[in-house]
Amino acid sequence: MVSIVVGGHYGDEGKGKVVSYLALEDDPAYIGRAGVGPNAGHTVVYNGKKYGLRMITCGFVNPSSNLLVGAGVLVDVKRFLEEVELTNTRGRAFIDKRCTIIEQEHKDADKGDNSKKIGTTGSGCGPANAARVNRTAKLSREFPELSEYITDVPEVLNDAIDSGQGVLIEGTQGFGLSLWWGNYPYVTSKDTTASTAAADCGIGPTRVKSVYVVYKAYMSRVGEDPYVHYLSDEEIKSTPEFSRLLKQADEKGLQGTGNQKIAQVLGEVGTVTGRPRKIGGFDFALARYSARINGATDVCVTCLDKLYPECASARKKSDLPKEALAHVKRIEDKIGIKATLISTGPEVYDVVDLRDGPK
Numbered sequence: 252m253v254s255i256v257v258g259g260h261y262g263d264e265g266k267g268k269v270v271s272y273l274a275l276e277d278d279p280a281y282i283g284r285a286g287v288g289p290n291a292g293h294t295v296v297y298n299g300k301k302y303g304l305r306m307i308t309c310g311f312v313n314p315s316s317n318l319l320v321g322a323g324v325l326v327d328v329k330r331f332l333e334e335v336e337l338t339n340t341r342g343r344a345f346i347d348k349r350c351t352i353i354e355q356e357h358k359d360a361d362k363g364d365n366s367k368k369i370g371t372t373g374s375g376c377g378p379a380n381a382a383r384v385n386r387t388a389k390l391s392r393e394f395p396e397l398s399e400y401i402t403d404v405p406e407v408l409n410d411a412i413d414s415g416q417g418v419l420i421e422g423t424q425g426f427g428l429s430l431w432w433g434n435y436p437y438v439t440s441k442d443t444t445a446s447t448a449a450a451d452c453g454i455g456p457t458r459v460k461s462v463y464v465v466y467k468a469y470m471s472r473v474g475e476d477p478y479v480h481y482l483s484d485e486e487i488k489s490t491p492e493f494s495r496l497l498k499q500a501d502e503k504g505l506q507g508t509g510n511q512k513i514a515q516v517l518g519e520v521g522t523v524t525g526r527p528r529k530i531g532g533f534d535f536a537l538a539r540y541s542a543r544i545n546g547a548t549d550v551c552v553t554c555l556d557k558l559y560p561e562c563a564s565a566r567k568k569s570d571l572p573k574e575a576l577a578h579v580k581r582i583e584d585k586i587g588i589k590a591t592l593i594s595t596g597p598e599v600y601d602v603v604d605l606r607d608g609p610k
């Protein structure tokens with residue numbers, strides 16, 4: 252039984268939050284980290300403590316799950332070891348023996364002109380993936396400081412699946428950042444869909460049962476991308492949810508364009524880079540397209556409370572106001588798939604779970 256969580260827009264949709272909830276609620280024996288590498292910044296808020304994780308899966312919150320980094324994922328050795336300490340997961344955190352290692356030269360190369368034009372995270376991911384393609388990269392099995400963490404992730408996961416144990420896979424970034432499907436060249440250095448997330452961990456497509464595609468109730472984008480449609484002043488004025496947020500920003504005396512003020516009220520700042528994110532209205536066309544290409548079985552909508560404050564921390568559908576329910580219904584109708592997880596706050600259990608049961 253394999254479930255995969257991926258982003259349906261431009262990253263930062265709240266995959267970390269969704270993965271941490273599924274980890275605790277569905278209790279998978281193994282949680283695999285897929286995706287690009289430490290360019291991702293996943294956030295978990297658990298028992299009042301906030302973690303910004305770039306290498307260890309947010310599923311660490313379940314102490315009985317083993318945590319695996321798939322072979323397709325780029326590893327920053329220092330960051331990985333720091334996060335093992337931070338999350339206190341030594342003994343149950345492992346990485347595949349074939350992960351590409353990010354070295355200083357990759358980080359340096361990720362500060363060049365092309366990286367600036369794209370607005371990369373500067374974490375060395377693009378140059379490290381290029382080195383892997385050129386077959387000059389070093390792999391995790393060559394690093395003595397990683398020896399106690401090294402394993403064969405596909406062997407472990409496929410054995411687990413054979414014996415009926417649960418496996419959860421955490422993707423990173425979002426569909427609009429995919430090297431194949433995003434707004435090239437303003438994209439990351441790899442595909443970001445569920446098929447690639449499965450391949451990152453050595454899981455074949457026939458073994459995947461559920462694909463959760465995560466969308467924020469609105470859209471955010473960090474980095475350069477002239478093709479994204481951001482909220483204009485006119486749209487802010489004509490949309491009650493956004494004009495309410497702008498009013499709040501003005502009451503607080505926040506500075507900048509309308510879009511920048513709304514981003515500040517929403518707390519939309521990059522987890523890895525600290526850069527302000529730009530805000531867009533929910534992109535229904537992109538959402539539908541990404542659900543199709545990901546083979547979505549479940550849609551997750553996060554941050555509903557940021558647009559409709561009355562939703563904050565709600566756990567029952569009946570506690571959601573009708574404007575919020577109408578927004579979710581619009582998303583479901585346009586995508587053509589039910590929203591089964593609705594997130595109403597940053598804490599792990601701030602969720603309305605409409606699934607039939609663990610999958």
Ligand code: GTP
Pocket residue numbers: 258261262263264265266267268290291292293294295296422423424425522553554555556557594595596597
């Ligand atoms: P990437 O892999 O970098 O794309 O990250 P991500 O999808 O895991 O999202 P990230 O953690 O970067 O950003 C989501 C932000 O929204 C975090 O600060 C979360 O704590 C927060 N968040 C997630 N869900 C909710 C929610 O339902 N309500 C509120 N208020 N905050 C949420």
Ligand code: IMP
Pocket residue numbers: 261262263287290291292369370371372373374376377423424428437438439440473474475
């Ligand atoms: P790179 O992945 O660092 O090469 O960055 C390429 C593009 O993807 C840039 O626009 C980044 O801002 C964006 N990006 C990469 N990782 C994330 C993420 O985790 N969240 C949001 N945007 C990201």
Ligand code: MG
Pocket residue numbers: 262263291292293294522
């Ligand atoms: Mg993030």
